[in-house]
Amino acid sequence: MSDTTPESTELPAELVAVDTNAATVTLAVDATIYPLQALYGASYIFIDRCFVFIDRPEEGRFRVVLSPKDAKPEPEALRALVGEFANELLSCAWRHQITQDNRVAIETVTMQAIAGAMGEPSLDDLAAFDFSDEAFDDPLGIAQSWEEKHGKKTPSEPPPADAGDEPRAAAEQPAAEQPAAVSDGAGAAQ
Amino acid sequence: MSASSTEIRFAREVYSGEAVDEAVKTFANFASFELTEDEAAWIVRVTPNSPDVARRLIGEFGNYALGLTIQRGGTTTV
Numbered sequence: 001m002s003d004t005t006p007e008s009t010e011l012p013a014e015l016v017a018v019d020t021n022a023a024t025v026t027l028a029v030d031a032t033i034y035p036l037q038a039l040y041g042a043s044y045i046f047i048d049r050c051f052v053f054i055d056r057p058e059e060g061r062f063r064v065v066l067s068p069k070d071a072k073p074e075p076e077a078l079r080a081l082v083g084e085f086a087n088e089l090l091s092c093a094w095r096h097q098i099t100q101d102n103r104v105a106i107e108t109v110t111m112q113a114i115a116g117a118m119g120e121p122s123l124d125d126l127a128a129f130d131f132s133d134e135a136f137d138d139p140l141g142i143a144q145s146w147e148e149k150h151g152k153k154t155p156s157e158p159p160p161a162d163a164g165d166e167p168r169a170a171a172e173q174p175a176a177e178q179p180a181a182v183s184d185g186a187g188a189a190q
Numbered sequence: 191m192s193a194s195s196t197e198i199r200f201a202r203e204v205y206s207g208e209a210v211d212e213a214v215k216t217f218a219n220f221a222s223f224e225l226t227e228d229e230a231a232w233i234v235r236v237t238p239n240s241p242d243v244a245r246r247l248i249g250e251f252g253n254y255a256l257g258l259t260i261q262r263g264g265t266t267t268v
Contacts, residue, residue: 036204040260047257051249054256056201056230067249 011082018078023071025082029062034093039064041092046085194241195224196248199231200255206265207232209258217251 017026029039039062043052051067066081073081099106121129141149200210210232214223220243224235236251238244259265 036264040264043256044260047253051253052256053198053252054201054204055199056203062204069246069249071245 011086016082018075018082020075020078022067023073023078024065024067025078027064027066027082027085029064029089031060031062034062034089035096036062038089038093038096041096042085042089045088046081050081194244195235195237196244198234198236198248198252200234201231202229203265204259205232205255206259206262209262210234210255212258213251213255216254217247220247221251 011027015028019025039054043054043064046052046066050069051065053065053067055063055065057063064085066085068077068081070077138144207227211225214225214234217223220240221236221238223237226233226235234251236248238247
């Protein structure tokens with residue numbers, strides 16, 4: 001019978017169990033907090049130092065068994081090992097979360113980089129481009145010109161009758177009277 | 191002298207089946223393997239050729255299967 005002493009660690013007893021006889025430490029991992037990808041990352045770091053075995057005893061929970069490659073490790077070494085693993089697991093989970101949050105930005109930048117590396121399109125590519133394919137929707141008509149949106153006035157179209165008659169008449173009045181005054185002056189001189 | 195056999199259950203949600211198969215092929219010179227499976231796990235019964243290296247052999251075998259699973263991008267069941 002192995003001697004399991006969960007109270008020998010500072011981690012919660014319901015999460016960590018140290019078996020000094022078998023030289024193993026067992027860590028229970030909540031799958032809702034630590035995704036499997038984070039567990040993979042932390043385990044991969046430790047497989048050169050210890051034997052790592054991951055089990056799935058029930059839904060929503062993983063169980064990680066760590067066993068140092070040294071046959072008879074000290075209990076302190078086991079405690080340090082599970083502590084380091086827990087820290088690494090938390091780090092991997094946080095990095096996984098950051099990657100998930102920035103996935104759209106990363107994919108956008110990558111696509112732009114790949115598109116830029118392809119170079120500018122040739123004249124043949126532009127000639128063969130299918131413009132019938134709608135590139136985007138324009139429900140607000142932002143891409144339309146002013147004439148397309150409001151209608152272009154033809155030059156032969158007469159101006160509206162009630163549009164600014166009085167100011168134009170007032171402006172033309174002195175111009176119409178001025179030649180007469182000149183002619184009057186010329187006549188007087190004669 | 192042959193060592194006693196040890197049964198290892200690799201959870202399907204954690205370990206890739208192809209990775210376990212490849213690990214068995216890699217370690218075939220050092221132990222004999224019996225492969226079975228159920229709904230939740232790939233079951234491998236390992237019998238090391240030498241009992242002196244049983245602990246190390248089983249541990250390295252598990253590490254190898256886990257490493258291959260991670261390098262393959264994990265499993266498709268989760």
